[in-house]
Amino acid sequence: MHSKFRPPSSTSLTFRLRLPKLIVELEAALRDVTEGWAEDDRERVFEIATALANSCKVEGLREPAVVARSLACLMKLSKEQILPIEAAFREKLQELLGSLKGTAHQVLTGSG
Numbered sequence: 001m002h003s004k005f006r007p008p009s010s011t012s013l014t015f016r017l018r019l020p021k022l023i024v025e026l027e028a029a030l031r032d033v034t035e036g037w038a039e040d041d042r043e044r045v046f047e048i049a050t051a052l053a054n055s056c057k058v059e060g061l062r063e064p065a066v067v068a069r070s071l072a073c074l075m076k077l078s079k080e081q082i083l084p085i086e087a088a089f090r091e092k093l094q095e096l097l098g099s100l101k102g103t104a105h106q107v108l109t110g111s112g
Helices: 013-033 039-058 062-074 079-109
Strands: none
Touching: 013 039, 013 079, 039 062, 039 079, 062 079
16 A cells, blocks of 8 residues: 655654744745735745755655645746635635645654
8 A cells, every 4th residue: 555655754854853844934924925915925935835845855755745836836926817816826825735734744743
């Protein structure tokens, strides 16, 4: 049986130590973004999500890497592109964040 998550002992200690902080930073940055869709705020989420995607990829966590990369890509939309679909866009951001938070929980606890 193939599991999409590896037990904590198979991810690096550095990754497990930094993952909770990265998720907290990402969540805070997403809150800032949704207050006005400012370009600087979107760029910050892009940077955090890209770093998370790269880290997940290095750790062999393919699906969370794809989720984080998707979140990063959404930040490349302009404010003008976001506003007509704002409600659905916010919902998608929360869905992706929720998936990443679930991944962090599973990696840190070895569940999943």
